[in-house]
Amino acid sequence: MQRRLYTFFRSSTSFRLRIALAYKGLAYEPHYVSLPKMEHRAPEYCALNPQQLLPLLVDDADSYIQSMATIEYLDESYPEPSLIPKDIRSRAYVRAVSQIIGCEMHPLNNVRVLKHLKAQFGADETATKAWYAHWVTEGFRGLEDYLADTKLHGAFCFGDSVTMADICLVPQVFNAARFDCSVDDYPIIKGIFGRCMELDAFRNTQPNTQPDAF
Numbered sequence: 551m552q553r554r555l556y557t558f559f560r561s562s563t564s565f566r567l568r569i570a571l572a573y574k575g576l577a578y579e580p581h582y583v584s585l586p587k588m589e590h591r592a593p594e595y596c597a598l599n600p601q602q603l604l605p606l607l608v609d610d611a612d613s614y615i616q617s618m619a620t621i622e623y624l625d626e627s628y629p630e631p632s633l634i635p636k637d638i639r640s641r642a643y644v645r646a647v648s649q650i651i652g653c654e655m656h657p658l659n660n661v662r663v664l665k666h667l668k669a670q671f672g673a674d675e676t677a678t679k680a681w682y683a684h685w686v687t688e689g690f691r692g693l694e695d696y697l698a699d700t701k702l703h704g705a706f707c708f709g710d711s712v713t714m715a716d717i718c719l720v721p722q723v724f725n726a727a728r729f730d731c732s733v734d735d736y737p738i739i740k741g742i743f744g745r746c747m748e749l750d751a752f753r754n755t756q757p758n759t760q761p762d763a764f
């Protein structure tokens with residue numbers, strides 16, 4: 551097969567690409583890379599992705615890293631169904647929602663950050679969870695307010711069409727749930743999440759459906 555996705559079931563950035571590929575109906579060969587087993591630091595994987603992070607997409611022999619950039623690549627290469635609106639203001643909005651999650655929330659709570667807090671600053675389980683909850687709460691609160699203010703949402707983050715914004719949102723909600731952070735206080739986010747999860751592209755790619763799940 552020409553297309554390979556290096557993924558881990560619990561990796562929310564891998565989940566983004568699983569959704570995007572499924573939504574566009576693009577088949578791929580999954581390659582499972584275990585984060586707890588540190589397989590992302592193994593020489594074979596580092597040779598493919600020197601940044602040593604998941605996911606990695608190989609499409610037609612070219613490699614793509616950074617999930618949001620990769621979603622944009624997929625959307626430009628395989629335009630239908632589209633994940634990013636054509637109108638430039640709407641594009642900016644969809645990218646803004648995506649980046650609230652991808653740039654302001656996810657990086658602060660990534661595995662290596664939580665590990666560093668424990669190893670270098672002596673954070674115990676309680677402190678690590680408090681750190682996680684703080685940034686998730688701040689992120690979802692800001693996102694909820696932005697969605698409410700801009701009023702561009704509908705069934706999904708942007709009107710009634712699935713976009714990259716929804717693809718970033720849903721895995722972040724899954725991630726938060728693992729750390730006991732619910733979205734009950736954010737009615738717009740909660741509603742969008744529920745509607746996304748009615749769609750096959752989201753439901754069939756969620757972490758517990760993946761062959762590498764444990």
Ligand SMILES: N[C@@H](CCC(=O)N[C@@H](CS)C(=O)NCC(=O)O)C(=O)O
Pocket residue numbers: 560561562563564585590602603604605615616617618652660661662663
């Ligand atoms: N901004 C990157 C983030 C990639 C990333 O941090 N991936 C996580 C999994 S969700 C990872 O590989 N973590 C390994 C680690 O922290 O050591 C993207 O969107 O692709």
